[in-house]
Amino acid sequence: AQSVTQLDSQVPVFEEAPVELRCNYSSSVSVYLFWYVQYPNQGLQLLLKYLSGSTLVESINGFEAEFNKSQTSFHLRKPSVHISDTAEYFCAVNLGGQDNQGGKLIFGQGTELSVKP
Amino acid sequence: DAGVTQSPTHLIKTRGQQVTLRCSPKSGHDTVSWYQQALGQGPQFIFQYYEEEERQRGNFPDRFSGHQFPNYSSELNVNALLLGDSALYLCASSWRDGAEAFFGQGTRLTVV
Secondary structure, eight states, rough: OOEEEEEEOOOOOOOOOOEEEEEEEEEESSOEEEEEEEETTTTTTEEEEOSOOOEEEEEESOOOEEEEETEEEEEEEEEEEEEGGOEEEEEEEOOOOOGGGTTTEEOOOOOOEEEEE | OOOOOOOOSSEHHHHHHHEEEEOOOOOOOOOEEEEEEEESSSOOOEEEETTEEEEOSSSSSTEEEEOOOOTSOOEEOSSSGGGGEEEEEEEEEETOOSSSOOEEOOEEEEEE
């Protein structure tokens, strides 16, 4: 069965420091990979995605993630965080159209990023 | 362009009651999925609707049912509410096999 593991439940970091949020997945088939961000009392916002092509994907607000097929990982990084990046971050996989599983997202448990001044 | 909209935003129900949550997908999307997010947890897939039929279902009891209308909007119904049904219910819409899903703001359901 497919699963997603986010290795850190909480990541405290100081403003302007770099950060890495780790995500590993388990799947015997090719997957699509996503990072979503959730601010308090809000829904999920898509941060970035890997569907195919370049294994390094970037968001408009400075986050990037690299798909590593051999290590089945999709870690999220940012070289310098801001107070406004404080939120819950979720890694998710989607099996695409395989086995009629299209559209079903499997989420990790989330990582709470807390940026301190 | 309106994104995914859900109603109501908050709801308080008594144990044993029934509840209906509503979702309008993003313009151009034809597939709607529902997720349950318990406090401190990641979202869990409930089911997905496409062409007015349930296409996939997660590990949820039959008390959870849904419907999709010809305009692609959807409802989630939960019967015989339990305290453990208290959660944020998220609706996501996508196009066909849903390689990319967009989420609404959610409905916060509290069962007392």
